[in-house]
Amino acid sequence: MAKTLFEKIWDSHIVVEENGRSLLYVDRHLVHEVTSPQAFDGLRLNGRTVRRADLTFATMDHNVPTSDRSLPILDQTSSTQIKALERNCKEFGITLFDIHSPNQGIVHVIGPELGITLPGTTIVCGDSHTSTHGAFGALAFGIGTSDVEHVLATQCIMMEKPKTFEINIQGKRKNPHAVTAKDIILSIIRKIGTAGGTGTVIEYRGETISELTMEQRMTICNMSIEAGARAGLIAPDEKTFQYLRGRKYVPQNYDECVNLWRENLKSDSGARFDKSFTLGAENIAPQVSWGTNPAMTTDVTGTVPFPDEYGKGNPEEEKGAEKALQYMNLKSGTAITDITIDRVFIGSCTNSRLGDLMEAAKVVKGKKVSSQVRAMVVPGSQLVKKNAEEIGLDKIFKDAGFEWRESGCSMCLGMNPDILAAGERCASTSNRNFEGRQGTGGRTHLVSPVMAAAAAINGHFVDVRELDLN
């Protein structure tokens, strides 16, 4: 019977399955400092060990400061959480990329970077953006702390089998430097909604997806969770195999693995998906979110909608839009390009990789950040930072007036000192524009790295298709 890529990976990892309940084997477990302390406490309390410490990798990313790493961490609660992870990794024999490691970084940036993320594997992490790893054809689930403990103890996860959802993106973007992977995924969420993918694993397919780089594919899969999906997947291809070749943790028999992956890791022709959605790439414009969830997004050429226009007859949606506009302090009918901003954040597991920074630097080079704006770049990992510095990107950003910081999750979720003040408005390359996400009372507009860079220079949103980005 013809199978989807999801079904192939799922079936090959079943330990036990009955009545829709599946115990699934986990190939890689990624751990960070925020969702793991209680899980390790649980192990200790019950006298359990980590079943496969060799398949478990840890780093600290969520609460780490992005300032000078040679200085002590001032926030005591962050420091305690970081020390707890150090102690837990030591006690249970887990590889840790600590705050001083050259491999430290956002867990979803370093997994692929180190070749921990591999096609056809199952990956879990106590973080919702684990969906990122699906860009490599890995089945990757975000889980909570109880499940983290369960995986530490058993190397298995108990799940109900998700449904399959095919999203086809067809055609070519008119200007691929201005209309980015971020704009594609925001367009998808805008159309299918924040719960459009609930209970499903999305496979992204089509000409547009094939054309994307691995980093861009990660941006797409990363935000699958913002559509409510359990995971996002893209079938691996030559770009995937090339990206991973030679990385630290890939298997020694890499060529043999590639042959197996090439042959097996794709949806069979004729495989049936439970759900399907198609989007044409030609007409996608740069996207800017105006509300308090990622589906509340519009074209940069558009205006802030009226609640009834957004609700399209659904009173709940209309009410939601009203509340969002109130929180965002925006007036319906305002042109998106007339919205002025106070802060710019280029970073997060969605958009902090070398390619993202290179694209943003093209906009910034030789220009100055608007005097009204405080702008920062937070590379996704120490390796991204090093590679960027080797080609002089740090200098381009710093000369323009950007802060160039150490790697971590930073202002995506406001757990470290990088936060918005109440009322501040930020153009952010992160993934969530929820109320208070970047700081209590802070207002987030989700955009691509080029859009964020252009907003930093101009002090308001601009249509980056009008810039020379080639």
Add this chain to the structure above:
Amino acid sequence: MKGSVIKYERDNIDTDVILPGPYLKIHDYAELATHAMEGLDKDFHKRVKPGDFIVAGKNFGCGSSREHAPIALSYSGIKAVLALSFARIFYRNAVDGAFLLPIEIDESAYKDISDTDSLEVDISTNDIKNLTKNKTYKMKPFPELIGKIIEAGGLFNYKP
């Protein structure tokens, strides 16, 4: 289970408003509870009583995988969230850690239940009695795996 309703007529109540990011560094569950719903309702902590239910719209608990969200609600005294639908990670966290019951209700029950109504929930019959309005609604039955984990009292007590 009997308790009174705290109703939020809102879809997409995300885990960042249920338990804002800065509090993810807190390990004491009782202290976490004092910040529950702080991103949406600063008075929640003063208002909530042991045994209360939250009633909300679609996609409750969307966003981050932080288990701190159901923990904060649970340690505030919330026994169940009755919503039109749930985001999956929140749903599993609530059940796997045996923190609270995520109960799916239909549109008519959602519209009918008012803030401060007294409810009695019986998951063995899937009945929700509105004692204030003298009405009964049906909850959506739990899927098999979820029902069994709830019955066992959490993932670690569940034996397949």
